[in-house]
Amino acid sequence: MPRADYLAPAPNDLSGFAEDPVATLAPYLGQIMGPRLVGDYCQSAGLTALGETLLRELMIRGMIIEVDHLPRRSYARAFEILEANDYPAAGTHGLNNGGRIYARSGISNTGLGRCHDPAVPGTTIDRLAGRVQLIVDNGGYPAEGFGFDLNGFAGAPGPRFGEGACPTPQDDPVTYPFPSVAGDVTFTEPHVGNRTIDFNTEGMVHIGLMPELIEDARLDGVTDEQLEPLFRSAEGYLRMWERAELRAAALR
Secondary structure, eight states, X not given: OOOSSTTSOOSSOOTTTTXXXXXXXXXXXXXXXXXXXXXXXXXXXXXXXXXXXXXXXXXXXXXXXXXXXXXXXXXXXXXXXXXXXXXXXXXXXXXXXXXXXXXXXXXXXXXXXXXXXXXXXXXXXXXXXXHHHHHXXXXXXXXXXXXXXXXXXXXXXXXXXXXXXXXXXXXXOOOSSEEOTTSSOEEOOOEETTEEOOHHHHOOOSGGGHHHHHHHHHTTTOOHHHHHHHHTHHHHHHHHHHHHHHHHHHHO
């Protein structure tokens, strides 16, 4: 719940949850079962004075500032400070503030679609293409990396084949061997221990199956040129870092 003073005690006491969750939550059952709240109900106070000082100290040291874990009002205030100092930021969960993060050499990330539409080839990269266009429109370097968040809670890209995987029948499964985009590596069936992994029915079960994810997009009629921004993502990160160091020197 919102409170005017960020440092004030929390208005609801849930400290007994670990010992007695039912009794602790019972007074709030009506709110829990009711419709969701609308408005700024998550740390609505924004940055404290100390938080603003921290941002400025990070900038004069040329440090990379990640903004996607900030609460909403803190995020908005951080952007005001960053833009006033012409300083870049990193949006590691894919946020870009309407493209504003790209206007100062900042970076974000995206992913690929999964289900193919035989009637409309290439829809796998609609999200990537839209993001690259947003970067260009804001004067940024056309590079965008993957963001998988493989932490055990967020789901990795799933399979296209199998019951309930896609709303329409799929064709063109990944087959082996297949060449890398650069053509200098040939990929064969992946194994974990004595088990063969089927990307088509299991999805990207670990990071080593990224080549299969890219090959799957190519099978959707996506060209290597269209995928090129993914392979420039490291360069985009370095350009953000260089911009941070350049601005730090000017701000000291």
